[in-house]
Amino acid sequence: MSWKAIHRWLGLSIGTLAVVLGITGAVLAIDPVQQGWQTPTATKDLTVATLLERVMRNVPGAEEIRHLPSGAIVVFSFAGDQPQASYVDPADGRVLGAWQPSALPRWVKNLHRSLLLGDVGRWGAAGIALAMGVLCVSALVLLLRRMGGWRRLALRVRGSLAQRIHVLTGRVVLAVLCLTSLTALTMSASTLGWVTLDTRADPEVLSVVSGQPALPVAQMAALQNLVVQDLRKLNFPDATDPEDTWQVTTTQGQGWIDRYSGQMLAWHDTLFAQQVYNLAKVLHTGEAAWPWAIVLGLVGASVLLFWLSGIVIWWQVRRQAPHISGNSPMAQADALIFVASEGGSTWGFAQTLQDALIQVGHRVHTSTLENFQTTATTQQVFVLAATYGEGQAPAHASHALAQIAKLKACAVPVTVVGFGDRQFPAFCAFALALEQTLRAQGWPALLPIECIHQQSGQQFARWGDAMAQILNEPLLLAHVPSTPPAAALALIARQDYPGAPGTATAILRFAWPAQGLTARLLGHGLARFSAGDLVGIVSPGSAVPRYYSLASGWEDGFLEICVRQMPGGLCSTHLLGLKTGDTISAFIRPNPGFALPVTRKPVLLIGAGTGVAPLAGFIRRNDRMIPMHLYFGGRDPAQDFYFGPEIQRWLGEGRLATLQAVFSRVRDGGGYVQDALRRDAEHVRSLVAQGAIVRVCGSRAMAQGVAQTLDMLLEPMQLSVSMLKAKERYAEDVF
DSSP states (O other): OOHHHHHHHHHHHHHHHHHHHHHHHHHHTHHHHHHHHHSOOOOTTOBHHHHHHHHHHHSTTEEEEEEOTTSOEEEEEEETTEEEEEEEOTTTOOEEEEOOOOHHHHHHHHHHHHTTSHHHHHHHHHHHHHHHHHHHHHHHHHHHHHHTSGGGTTSOOOSOHHHHHHHHHHHHHHHHHHHHHHHHHHHHHHHTTSSOSOOOOOOOOOOOOOSSOOOOGGGOHHHHTOBGGGEEEEEOOOTTOTTOOEEEEESSEEEEEOTTTOOEEEEEEOOHHHHHHHHHHHHHHOTTOHHHHHHHHHHHHHHHHHHHHHHHHHHHHHHTOOOOOSOOOGGGOSEEEEEEOSSSHHHHHHHHHHHHHHHTTOOEEEEEGGGOOOOTTOOEEEEEEEOBTTTBOOGGGTTHHHHHHHSOOOSSOEEEEEEEOTTSTTTTHHHHHHHHHHHHHTOOOSSOOEEEETTOHHHHHHHHHHHHHHHTSOOOOOOOOOOOOOEEEEEEEEEEEOOSTTOOEEEEEEEOOOOOHHHHHHTOTTSOOOTTOEEEEOOTTOSSOEEEEOSOOGGGTEEEEEEEOOTTOHHHHHHHTOOTTOEEEEEEEOOGGGSOOSOSSOEEEEEEGGGHHHHHHHHHTOTTOOOEEEEEEESOHHHHOTTHHHHHHHHHHTSOSEEEEEETTSTTSBOOHHHHHHHTHHHHHHHHHTTOEEEEEEOHHHHHHHHHHHHHHHGGGTOOHHHHHHTTOEEEEEO
């Protein structure tokens, strides 16, 4: 069973009970906080002998003094036949008021410890604590996978509101939840008799009656050398029993003192098991450490957030679970499709491929990659594999590669298609590892591996055309990716750039509709977005969305894109034909690999043409005035200096530190951005040496030229673009 399955089923099965324990734990944390604030405590140098003198003057008939974990001093005494318990001020021993444990914390404590079910409930609570520990371990594994390793753990979390709540809360409180689970098990081990804290019997010691009166407490060295802060309990000798002793319990151990001589008659050191238990109790309850109790209370309350957000995430995954139609039994199929998908989108491509193969007469069976095998009827195998995190396999296929490596190859061809995002250094790394393993094992292929960037339906269709020629069969892969629920956006402003014939461009600004909590939880519509994310727009007459990089974030209160007319482009034609007030249907697609991390390091922005849009968005939101340096390339400043006035204003405001704008179609325009980078070689090297974050956006040819130029400039520093990518300092958004 995978870690994801363990996490899901434990959360679903014990979630309600875990919420009960979390909320009751939060309520119980109030008590030590309240007592810690309200109760006068002893000074660090106050001795037990001095405290005892003060108590004996003010509380007749005192029989026991307790130093509570909160720091309060409580004296138990008798007034006639009536037992009493009183708070006393350690400064002078005067009585402050009656003490009694609160009924509400007692009831809540019983609910927390045993679910009000006695011993059976204690076993149940211990079981929940164990399950919570496993749940925390699985959460840590999944958190590291989601974020891409320890180094990326602090990066921005993307996804629906429920996903962000779940991950962000986990990052903050996961360690404390693990600790509370461990300490709960430690305490349960003693309560349920798994571990015995101390098997030693009390020593048979008596005070030696000498005919002299009892020694005044002020003269007892054992009590003079003991400070109140170490005291836990002090029992007075029985007034009716002349041989009874003083009995003192401290953090270090337990002792018995002769009432006449003041000598320590016996001493038991606190055993290691008891020390562990005491520490576990403090860490679990917050007693004796009220600031820690506040932390525990907040963490306990967060369990409800975990549970609710986890339920929503589970429902989202369930709703998006793949449902392959037209599946033939594996034993009867001549074509097999195996899928490895983390988010589920790869299954849509599998369905498209299966439908196309069925159309030309094949019997097809589609399954998950961990079921990889062939049968007597198999003629060809296709593997559609997505890459997750830093090149890992999707969680469900984590062991698939090792399983495939153990299989004996046969003559059936196995063709691999990878799915990933070029923004990440490990683009399609898992699919490439599959390809390498299969070929090393001797499996043939109909075509070399194809790596699909950002779920491109067009690229998948081109691969289908190449496959059709190999199979000598028509194979039309018109994949229409499922899109999330969209929101209607109204155009509120546009800025047009005529440009050369056929290259009209416009900056379009749309009103941003505020989304309700439900939409944000489920990730619907446009709940949240940032500059550099992508907005998907489906134009009339097209089933395939076109993605545009965002030049604004949700904090700006609007959604802005830069659109250039593409030859025969349905979406660009539609968008450029919009008038103020017209609406479009759009949804957000996160682009986390291109997002800027939270940093004080300088930022090097390189863009050409409409590729300046997300870079402009970064500058627009640079409220912290991080040093940003923009290299912009265009053709003619009169025609395509997009965001020009805004960029000049941001320079004046300090949001942009420097600007190098070059134009390739005018005299003395400076050429291309690569030329500007070469002219500024020393400045570029200086920025990189300071740890600069680099973002490049524009055409693929431009991005390749920039990468080659930077490789040349950084060679004296023994650095390269690939090395910067590996350190997550360099990312591209290319089109």
